[in-house]
Amino acid sequence: MPAWVAARPPVDYGRVGRDLRAAIITGVLLGGSIIASLLFFRLGFILIMAALVILATIELGQNFRRRGISTATVPIAIGSGCAVILPYLAHYVPSIDGTTPLSGNAVLLGVLGLTAIVSLAWRMPRGSDGYLADASANLFLIAYVPLLGSFASLMLSGEQGVARVVTFILVVVMSDLGGYVGGVLFGRHPMAPVISPKKSWEGFAGSIVFATTAAILMAIFGLQAPWWVGLIMGPLLVTVGTVGDLVESLIKRDLGIKDMSSFLPGHGGVMDRLDSLLLAAPVAWLIMYLLIPGG
Numbered sequence: 582m583p584a585w586v587a588a589r590p591p592v593d594y595g596r597v598g599r600d601l602r603a604a605i606i607t608g609v610l611l612g613g614s615i616i617a618s619l620l621f622f623r624l625g626f627i628l629i630m631a632a633l634v635i636l637a638t639i640e641l642g643q644n645f646r647r648r649g650i651s652t653a654t655v656p657i658a659i660g661s662g663c664a665v666i667l668p669y670l671a672h673y674v675p676s677i678d679g680t681t682p683l684s685g686n687a688v689l690l691g692v693l694g695l696t697a698i699v700s701l702a703w704r705m706p707r708g709s710d711g712y713l714a715d716a717s718a719n720l721f722l723i724a725y726v727p728l729l730g731s732f733a734s735l736m737l738s739g740e741q742g743v744a745r746v747v748t749f750i751l752v753v754v755m756s757d758l759g760g761y762v763g764g765v766l767f768g769r770h771p772m773a774p775v776i777s778p779k780k781s782w783e784g785f786a787g788s789i790v791f792a793t794t795a796a797i798l799m800a801i802f803g804l805q806a807p808w809w810v811g812l813i814m815g816p817l818l819v820t821v822g823t824v825g826d827l828v829e830s831l832i833k834r835d836l837g838i839k840d841m842s843s844f845l846p847g848h849g850g851v852m853d854r855l856d857s858l859l860l861a862a863p864v865a866w867l868i869m870y871l872l873i874p875g876g
Contacts, residue, residue, distance in 0.1 A: 652719055661723075668734045671687075693723060700720070744799070745873075750858070804873055818861045822858070
């Protein structure tokens with residue numbers, strides 16, 4: 582590495598903590614692609630989600646190797662893409678009797694099961710030394726990324742699928758925005774200083790306000806559901822989204838890294854953007870499945 586590169590000091594972005602201009606550009610491009618696909622080409626949204634999930638598994642696999650942990654990156658990446666795409670497509674494939682579509686839930690379980698089996702077998706040729714650690718990492722990776730990420734596909738497959746997905750994403754995005762505003766303007770009391778020093782209780786309060794407001798408005802005008810559905814959804818998604826953020830922070834601290842990768846300029850890695858969404862997805866799906874007909 583050239584000396585001038587090695588000697589370059591790290592850029593200090595202050596309390597923001599990142600290149601805000603690059604983050605806004607990346608966010609607008611990615612968000613615009615997601616919104617356009619949901620409005621005009623639903624399969625496009627599924628393909629975008631599949632690509633993000635695949636990149637996330639690759640990121641984690643690469644970073645696990647920093648700790649001497651080998652993951653079955655190829656089969657897990659393929660299985661991750663299938664776990665997002667196939668449950669959605671199952672809705673359009675008739676079952677053997679020809680009267681009902683295939684069950685997306687059943688297809689998802691089958692894909693995840695096969696991915697787990699292949700990942701366990703993939704590691705076998707290298708022998709028993711370190712097998713338990715590698716196999717555990719494989720199963721963790723499957724549960725963490727494709728299993729949780731696939732719930733977005735299940736949401737889109739139900740009635741009012743676009744509205745359900747938009748509600749889920751918007752509430753989590755508004756939670757992040759509220760946390761950012763509350764933290765930057767009023768943050769004084771750290772929430773988890775050992776795990777994430779910049780996360781504050783004031784930011785958490787901002788997340789609750791922003792996300793719950795968005796959830797109530799989407800429940801009324803987007804899902805034609807009672808307002809109290811949003812009152813339940815908002816705080817719950819903020820809570821699990823915050824847990825998701827802290828979980829990823831723990832993983833990065835254990836691995837000794839700041840960002841998962843540089844795939845997304847201004848945001849770091851794909852997992853740095855999916856951390857809250859992954860844990861919020863099954864909770865959002867469950868709330869809407871139980872409280873809004875047609876899920």
